[in-house]
Amino acid sequence: MLRLLLIFAASLLALSAARCFAAGYTFTGLNYPGTKQTVINGIVDEDVYGAGVNYLDNGRLQVHCFIYDLKTRQFLNIGKIFFNEITGRAGDTFVGYFYTGSNTTSSFIYDMKTQKQTSVDDLLAKSIADQTSQTPGAFVLGRPQSTQIGGISNKTIFGTYSYDDGENHGFVYDLVHHSVLLIDAPLAGNAEKFYNGTNLVAISGNLIVGWYSDAGDVKHGFIYDLTTRRLTILDAPKASVNKYGGTMVFGISGSNICGSYYNNHLMALPSGGPVMATHGFIYNLQNRQFTTVDGPWPVDETYFTAISGNTAIGAYEDNNSVRHGFLYDLTNGDITPIVDPAAEYLDLQGGTEPEGIFDNIVVGNYTDSQRIHRGFIATPN
Numbered sequence: 001m002l003r004l005l006l007i008f009a010a011s012l013l014a015l016s017a018a019r020c021f022a023a024g025y026t027f028t029g030l031n032y033p034g035t036k037q038t039v040i041n042g043i044v045d046e047d048v049y050g051a052g053v054n055y056l057d058n059g060r061l062q063v064h065c066f067i068y069d070l071k072t073r074q075f076l077n078i079g080k081i082f083f084n085e086i087t088g089r090a091g092d093t094f095v096g097y098f099y100t101g102s103n104t105t106s107s108f109i110y111d112m113k114t115q116k117q118t119s120v121d122d123l124l125a126k127s128i129a130d131q132t133s134q135t136p137g138a139f140v141l142g143r144p145q146s147t148q149i150g151g152i153s154n155k156t157i158f159g160t161y162s163y164d165d166g167e168n169h170g171f172v173y174d175l176v177h178h179s180v181l182l183i184d185a186p187l188a189g190n191a192e193k194f195y196n197g198t199n200l201v202a203i204s205g206n207l208i209v210g211w212y213s214d215a216g217d218v219k220h221g222f223i224y225d226l227t228t229r230r231l232t233i234l235d236a237p238k239a240s241v242n243k244y245g246g247t248m249v250f251g252i253s254g255s256n257i258c259g260s261y262y263n264n265h266l267m268a269l270p271s272g273g274p275v276m277a278t279h280g281f282i283y284n285l286q287n288r289q290f291t292t293v294d295g296p297w298p299v300d301e302t303y304f305t306a307i308s309g310n311t312a313i314g315a316y317e318d319n320n321s322v323r324h325g326f327l328y329d330l331t332n333g334d335i336t337p338i339v340d341p342a343a344e345y346l347d348l349q350g351g352t353e354p355e356g357i358f359d360n361i362v363v364g365n366y367t368d369s370q371r372i373h374r375g376f377i378a379t380p381n
Helices: 120-133
Strands: 019-022 025-030 036-044 047-055 061-069 085-089 095-100 104-110 116-119 146-153 155-160 168-174 181-182 197-204 205-213 219-225 230-234 247-251 256-267 274-284 289-293 299-308 312-319 323-329 334-337 352-358 359-369 373-379
Touching: 025 312, 036 085, 036 359, 047 085, 061 085, 104 120, 116 120, 120 146, 120 155, 120 168, 146 168, 155 197, 168 205, 181 230, 219 256, 219 289, 274 312, 299 352, 312 352, 323 359, 323 373
Parallel strands: 036 352, 036 373, 085 146, 104 146, 168 197, 197 247, 219 247, 247 299, 274 299, 323 352
Antiparallel strands: 019 025, 025 373, 036 047, 047 061, 085 095, 095 104, 104 116, 146 155, 155 168, 168 181, 197 205, 205 219, 205 247, 219 230, 247 256, 256 274, 256 299, 274 289, 299 312, 312 323, 323 334, 352 359, 359 373
């Protein structure tokens, strides 16, 4: 998935758009004015959020976060904030994080009415110290080295934090009661400092989903019930139990969960090297069934990025590492291509990648002929 790096955000200007057409959808480019590239991270209700990026002479990036209102077709005035990435919005509250180092981030809550920015790191520090001090003989932990908010739903914020060992731990923060719940999968381990530990990625109602890495660097999906505080492991039946294999969950909507799993089938790359095959999946909580979803052959990787109601979106990579976006209908299994006609760079992970969906409106990013990321809004015809 396309993600950003370094520095600050500022005020918003006007829309720069071009309209293209593909089967079933009209694509409108969303480019933040005055920036070289635009990256869309997602959509909440009718608000698209992302960032415009400029490259500075010193090699750093200048990042301008934005929220774009689909109703008014205008960027919202969110004031001056210091986020590298907005990860969610609920009413007048939105959340995000910025980079404090090459591998560390700090998270904040921002109130649009008061333009007040609150540090999540500070909120977590006291709660972690209080909770660890209640365990006899335990080492009392202090302020995390890194925090990263995953999103917000109503008055609930979730994300991960870590210390200098690099192992991720999950947290849930209640904005009403100002309480913090710390979540660690029982078998989570610190393998090779690559997304290890416990990772919370999405929420629907009282359920949070995510995945963790065990000590052998095998990934496992899970469902966490905020009411019962029970964690249930979710492993795809065909997932590999070898190193770097396993199951990863990326989204939840009602009774449906989307994710990817890695199996033992190794496919040859054009370079001749092997890669572990990646398959998308849908899991239904009511009938407890997995459905494997693959892009059309030949394909090296299929994955989902978001789910809303009975529709999931994602992308697959062909054997040239070109990304092709798609929409998956959970009711009949139909796959609809979501490929921006303006995507021109079709090599080495170029192409089209959807990032969010609301009411059948799909938002995401594509790569142009100069290898520059551009945002798009795809509206059903």
